[in-house]
Amino acid sequence: GEDVEQSLFLSVREGDSSVINCTYTDSSSTYLYWYKQEPGAGLQLLTYIFSNMDMKQDQRLTVLLNKKDKHLSLRIADTQTGDSAIYFCAVGVPSGSARQLTFGSGTQLTVLP
């Protein structure tokens, strides 16, 4: 089945850029997603990219997709303390009856003042 990998922790200084990386194994994925989870909360959809795109920008967020290397990244510009959260990469896979998402283990982003 699909395997999605992320590093578990990332620390950055306030105002710096954060880059969270993700690798996946299934090249047939149509959409790739980034979700954000704040402490004690559910997952909030941040952004997604269609598999035929290389880059998508949305305000401070930039998603880069390298299909050849099966590598996805999320860059947060001018990182703020409010960006401290767990970030999940998720890859869509066909399942027959309902399209499913396979999630990475999540990257805990800590923003230091």
Place this chain on the structure above:
Amino acid sequence: DVKVTQSSRYLVKRTGEKVFLECVQDMDHENMFWYRQDPGLGLRLIYFSYDVKMKEKGDIPEGYSVSREKKERFSLILESASTNQTSMYLCASSTGSETQYFGPGTRLLVL
């Protein structure tokens, strides 16, 4: 705005109790999902449903069952709770595309 609600934010149960976790979505989505989230393991799919009264096993269905009698409601049942089912439980829904919308989660502690 899509809204997915879960019946409880926090729940404490004893070993052996039957536990019901309820999830309701208000966007007429066909698909609904139950995940559990444990530190370092990400989200693992327990069960999902693509239509009323239809269900499919996910990656870790053992010890759980589900019920979907109405389109908007998807219930997760722990027939006999055990301490290794202490976890955060997340419900999600989706329509024809893959984008899933999540509820706030239920943190379950089994003593």
